[in-house]
Amino acid sequence: MDPLHDFTLLRPTTLDEMVKARRKAPSARLIGGGTDLMVNMRRGIETPQTLIDTNGVAEMASIRASTKGFEIGASATLASVGQHEKLLQYFPAIAQAANAIAGPIHRMMGTVGGNICLDTRCIFYNQSEWWRSANNDCLKTVGEMCHVAPKSKGVCFATFSGDLAPALLLYDAEIDLAGGPRKRTIPLTDLYIGYAKQDGSTGDGKNYLALKKGEFVAAVRGKNTAGLVSAYDKVRIRRSIEYPVAGVAVALKRKGDKLADLRVAVTGTNPRPVRLEGTQSLCGGPLTDDVLAGLDGLVRDQIMAMKTTFTPGMYRRRVANVLAKRMVRKLWETAGG
Ligand SMILES: Cc1cc2nc3c(=O)[nH]c(=O)nc-3n(C[C@H](O)[C@H](O)[C@H](O)COP(=O)(O)OP(=O)(O)OC[C@H]3O[C@@H](n4cnc5c(N)ncnc54)[C@H](O)[C@@H]3O)c2cc1C
Ligand code: SF4
Structure with a gap:
């Protein structure tokens, strides 16, 4: 890693001070924990002259x-x-x-x-x-x-x-x-x-x-929505300290034997986190293989398969797919018990 360049660090303690600091230096970068920004700065990806620390503002914590x-x-x-x-x-x-x-x-x-x-x-x-x-x-x-x-x-x-x-x-x-x-x-x-x-x-x-x-x-x-159960899971190359190959969040509502609500969102695959469109069309009946096949199709259509990490893009999409179906099945059972 390269050495850090010189910069000014501002430390506002109220939201008002923070807004003022931001207006005074609109091109300054905000720094929270710095666990991403500092790495980018050490790599010369970013060279901000001023950093504004968000941690002293109690209202924001x-x-x-x-x-x-x-x-x-x-x-x-x-x-x-x-x-x-x-x-x-x-x-x-x-x-x-x-x-x-x-x-x-x-x-x-x-x-x-x-x-x-x-x-x-x-x-x-x-x-x-x-x-x-x-x-x-x-x-x-x-x-x-x-x-x-x-x-x-x-x-x-x-x-x-x-x-x-x-x-x-x-x-x-x-x-x-x-x-x-x-x-x-x-x-x-x-x-x-x-x-x-x-x-x-x-x-x-x-x-x-x-x-x-x-x-x-x-x-x-x-x-919140009454009766919604939720979970998050991710697959990563190492089992700790690692970004997701794909990460999936699922929330569903079960009413007796009917799937009343289904929400699925994915990260680690596209240039944005994706809340899958079309999951509501899978609701209204029991959780059948057809419903899971429908979910499969939504992931295939909306999740990108570009190779921006060490794993092939198709593999990431497959991981998102498998995780989503696995989590839906598990939450369905939890909600039924
Ligand atoms: C080894 C390693 C592994 C990691 N693994 C993961 C992982 O598994 N999952 C994951 O999600 N992340 C991971 N990270 C990245 C990082 O640690 C986290 O995403 C962390 O939450 C970033 O928060 P931060 O406060 O440190 O961000 P910072 O580094 O302080 O800021 C990140 C960016 O957000 C901007 N920013 C900060 N606060 C605000 C604000 N309030 N408004 C607008 N912009 C703001 C900054 O200007 C900067 O551009 C990893 C990092 C490392 C070094
Ligand atoms: S190689 Fe392409 S996808 Fe990767 S950061 Fe550069 S422009 Fe973006």
Whole structure:
């Protein structure tokens, strides 16, 4: 790793100070735990002159959860989310996702805001400066072409691999954004614009968040639905401290022998976390092989198979598929008992 460059560190202690610091230095980077940003800085991927630390702002560190819903501040640590009794009880997918991120030290440092806004990843990008330059820098940094898909017409397919987002998406989470021209609240799903369409109509692996200049995530909240059971699981190459090959969050509701609600979201595969469209059409009857085959089709259609990690893209899609079906079966049984 290369040595760090010089930078100024600002440490606001209130949300107002934070907004002011952000307005004064809109090109400054926010730093939560720094467990992703510092690695990128050491690799010369980013060289911000000013960093704004989110950890001193008490208003951004709180976690509230009840049977009805949750609200989590952006500087709450992953460890505090993973250990939160009420999240574990009412929103297990969220707590399980937090507990599946990296290793214990990363979870003590890493924050919810940092995980939601995590940079996208690719084998041609998460490398040292000399490696990238020796391999003809790609277009996510200073190069002109994508080495994963050389005919991509300027589109980057780097993969969003944060574990929390799919679990939050199950609950139609929304996020509070501050620091921009005005405070606003948007659906979490609208934050992620990495659709990677070759007509340039939306974002991709390089331009993957819908944040306006100066904006940052202050909090995330979601609502519960009575009777919903949920879980998060991921497959990784090493059994600890590893990004997902694919991570899957599932929530379902069972009414007697009928599947009344089904929500599935996937990470580690596309330039955005994907809440699968079409799962409601699988509901209304018992959990049959046809329903699982339908789920299979939704994963196949909506999950990307680009080779941005060491594993083949098709394998990642297959993993997402197998995990999703396995989890649906297991939650169905839990909900029935
Ligand atoms: C060895 C290793 C393994 C890892 N494994 C995983 C894994 O399995 N799963 C996983 O999800 N992650 C993994 N990570 C990445 C990282 O540790 C986590 O994603 C962590 O949650 C990032 O949070 P942070 O607060 O440290 O983010 P930071 O590094 O501080 O920030 C990350 C990005 O978010 C921006 N940011 C921070 N806070 C805000 C905010 N409030 N609003 C807007 N932007 C913000 C920063 O400017 C930066 O661009 C791993 C990292 C390492 C080094
Ligand atoms: S997907 Fe292509 S452009 Fe994006 S980081 Fe990888 S090689 Fe670079």
